[in-house]
Amino acid sequence: MIYVYFVGTAGSGKSTVTHSFNEWCKRNGYDAIPVNLDPGVKKIPYSPEVDIREWISLEEVMKEYNLGPNGAQVVCADMLALNASELEERIREYRADYVLFDTPGQLELFAFRSAGKVIVEQFGVEKSVIAFLIEPSLSTTPANFVSQLMLSAVTQFRLGTATVNLLTKIDMIDEEALKMIVEWGKNPDSLYEELMNKSSMYSQLNEGIMNVIKEMEAQINLIPISSITWEGMEDLYSAIQNIFYGGEDLERR
Ligand SMILES: Nc1nc2c(ncn2[C@@H]2O[C@H](COP(=O)(O)OP(=O)(O)O)[C@@H](O)[C@H]2O)c(=O)[nH]1
Ligand SMILES: [Mg+2]
Numbered sequence: 001m002i003y004v005y006f007v008g009t010a011g012s013g014k015s016t017v018t019h020s021f022n023e024w025c026k027r028n029g030y031d032a033i034p035v036n037l038d039p040g041v042k043k044i045p046y047s048p049e050v051d052i053r054e055w056i057s058l059e060e061v062m063k064e065y066n067l068g069p070n071g072a073q074v075v076c077a078d079m080l081a082l083n084a085s086e087l088e089e090r091i092r093e094y095r096a097d098y099v100l101f102d103t104p105g106q107l108e109l110f111a112f113r114s115a116g117k118v119i120v121e122q123f124g125v126e127k128s129v130i131a132f133l134i135e136p137s138l139s140t141t142p143a144n145f146v147s148q149l150m151l152s153a154v155t156q157f158r159l160g161t162a163t164v165n166l167l168t169k170i171d172m173i174d175e176e177a178l179k180m181i182v183e184w185g186k187n188p189d190s191l192y193e194e195l196m197n198k199s200s201m202y203s204q205l206n207e208g209i210m211n212v213i214k215e216m217e218a219q220i221n222l223i224p225i226s227s228i229t230w231e232g233m234e235d236l237y238s239a240i241q242n243i244f245y246g247g248e249d250l251e252r253r
Contacts, residue, residue: 001092002244004125005101007110007155008133011229013168014121017133018102019046020227021236025098030237032098035091035150037119038105039076040069048102050090055083077109081118088122098240111155120159129243130155130163131236134222139181142194146209153216164239165222171226176226185222188214 003022006014018034023046025032034050038058056079062072090212091099103110103120110116120128133151139145149165156163165185170178184191196203213220223239225232 001099001123001127002239002240003099003101003120003128004240005103005110005128005130005159005161006133007103007107007116007130008166008168009107009135009138010105012133012135012138014042014105014133015041015046015102016227017131017166017168017225018100019044020230021233022046022100024230024233025100025237028097030161031096032100033091033094034100034102035087037080037101037103037110039080040073040105041102044102049094050087052080052083055086056080066108068145072104072225073104073109074113077104077115079111079176080104080115084115084122084209087119091123094176107151107155111151111158117159118159125160125173127244128159128161129240130161132156132161132163132165133168134165136177137170139167140177142184142191142198145181145184146191146195146213149213149216149220150209153212158194162243164223164236164243166232166236167222167224169226169228170224170231171228182222182224185220188220 006018022032022034033049034046036044039052040058042165056076058072058076061067061075062069065075067075077207132155134148139148152163154167167181195206195210199205221239223232223235225236
């Protein structure tokens, strides 16, 4: 079993890509199951095989602890860890080749609190890959794009897993903008130059940050995708194959 965690800032498209990649896998004869790890979500575009809301209810936590939705989200995220082994038991029963995890709405709940790490470790770091979602609307300038890459790097640093970066919602941006962001992803030197041109004040900090990004160059691995047109779904699949099997395909069922 391979575990794919869709992680990213709120609204970056995690739930939607869980749905579309799951459908793409089905269409292509691959054995995947979608799992919802977001206790606070009201509506999701897919039918999860396993759903954390069976164990944790945002509404009950709000009532029980007398919290508003934001505070309750934090408590719910922490409760994820308590259910890790039960969750694993249930998921293992499916014997699926790919488990697609839709993670909680807010990035920090999964990436920076302990529950994310507990879950990833429960299923096995070496069998896990983070698919980090980057929104084009948050990547319109070099500084914005670099900030997104830093979030991805920090997430990878925290969770210790292989990572691929997905540039999402490419059906919503024009070709020029897409080209520019893809070029930044491929060529950190051009990104660095533009960054230095645009700001002079914190050049030392810029340099340090760019060094981190260059270090993760192999991991930048930016895959443009759209959950509407399904562009890039095959590239995502290949990237996962590459990480775990060096490009060798799993047998189709
Ligand atoms: N046009 C377009 N919209 C998308 C795409 N992926 C997600 N969205 C929209 O972006 C919004 C947030 O998506 P959602 O999956 O709920 O984000 P999450 O908070 O990361 O789970 C929704 O309105 C989606 O319909 C995409 O590939 N193309
Ligand atoms: Mg979601």
